[in-house]
Ligand SMILES: Nc1ncnc2c1ncn2[C@@H]1O[C@H](COP(=O)(O)OP(=O)(O)OP(=O)(O)O)[C@@H](O)[C@H]1O
């Protein structure tokens with residue numbers, strides 16, 4: 426279980442997270458949603474220790490992650506923006522990360538799934554955006570992690586790769602792994618996520634199952650339900666006056 | 675750390691900049707050797723080039739490399755390794771590749787010329803040592819500046835200003851101060867100020883080694899008078915080493931508390 430307590434983070438005057446509490450059960454697929462700039466990436470990066478919180482704690486497997494680095498050997502992270510050393514070849518990038526992690530890896534089936542085998546000897550700087558994203562995906566899933574953190578994993582993927590990605594995620598969940606992802610594609614949420622965390626104005630606006638969200642709004646479509654939240658918010662005007670619980674909706 | 679170093683180095687070993695840099699020193703050394711038969715004079719000319727250009731190029735390549743690898747560093751930082759290892763590895767990878775370019779570029783022409791069997795071999799070694807130290811100093815300064823400024827334009831601007839201050843403005847201000855405070859005993863102050871400039875230190879280091887008092891300049895002469903030649907060499911070498919460690923330590927500190 427991942428437990429996040431009272432997380433606060435500001436970048437200068439920009440108060441991105443204003444006290445966020447999250448519980449993520451083991452073995453679940455959780456979607457972190459929210460408008461652009463609402464702090465989704467920031468939360469994921471705090472989990473990884475890339476961003477240091479101003480306040481609050483993250484517990485994973487009953488341990489505080491802050492100040493530690495070894496816990497990351499059980500996490501696969503797919504960053505929102507994929508950039509690699511320009512002059513290395515694809516093959517060398519994989520062996521570099523393997524070399525750094527020193528863990529058993531399962532590269533071959535992933536190379537086939539994303540049809541990357543013909544590109545193994547290409548220079549990373551010549552690759553298209555979607556191909557980079559595929560490589561990013563392979564890097565994330567090639568190790569046997571307990572937790573997968575995916576920041577907009579579908580960005581730039583073609584439909585074939587998208588299907589592969591969904592299958593991989595579903596398979597990992599069956600194996601009992603925990604998956605945490607952000608996306609703006611609601612059909613993906615509806616199809617895959619068991620839990621939704623909706624961030625708005627620095628707080629958790631909604632945390633619960635997809636069904637709960639649908640029931641709350643009398644909408645079967647997650648996209649509509651989310652749009653409803655945002656509309657209500659605009660009517661209320663001052664966001665801070667809204668209680669950050671689902672009950673006020 | 676060794677692993678990040680290794681792959682940074684591989685990456686840079688295939689960068690055009692690395693070879694351009696090597697070629698530059700190769701051609702410069704070749705033409706100077708071709709134009710003059712006096713080895714010690716060639717060494718002095720090269721010194722004048724090295725103490726200005728090595729810092730400039732170290733500064734530029736350092737900032738560029740940091741910004742270029744910044745996004746990739748994010749992926750490395752998400753691996754089970756310490757921040758310090760990631761960034762120290764990158765710094766050492768860059769320093770190693772620049773150092774090798776420098777050594778090979780200057781080394782080949784001089785070795786062909788026969789410097790190894792000449793009386794100038796130790797002076798030449800000192801030149802190489804100073805060039806390497808300056809590379810380490812300014813790559814560390816560059817990383818520090820780049821880590822402090824998210825904005826690339828600002829970062830490059832500050833890097834240029836740092837280089838200009840140490841390479842050009844410093845001399846002017848120094849002269850001005852000498853003229854203004856002519857009547858005061860300035861020697862100790864001059865000594866202190868010299869320690870604050872790695873470029874001046876490098877110049878003094880080579881001049882002390884070459885034992886050319888005419889080219890020591892004011893600060894060099896003070897240095898020589900105060901410490902004598904051999905102690906002077908040691909002191910300036912020590913100060914230069916501190917100039918590597920201080921910005922590097924600061925850089926690691928900045929990076930430790932940074933958000934990526
Ligand atoms: N390192 C940083 N320095 C300064 N501001 C930052 C930094 N990282 C994020 N921010 C700011 O924090 C806010 C939240 O950013 P974040 O990337 O977490 O949003 P997001 O929810 O992931 O958005 P998107 O849907 O566009 O990916 C933004 O306003 C962003 O500008």
Ligand SMILES: [Mg+2]
Pocket residue numbers: 465466467505576
């Ligand atoms: Mg984001």
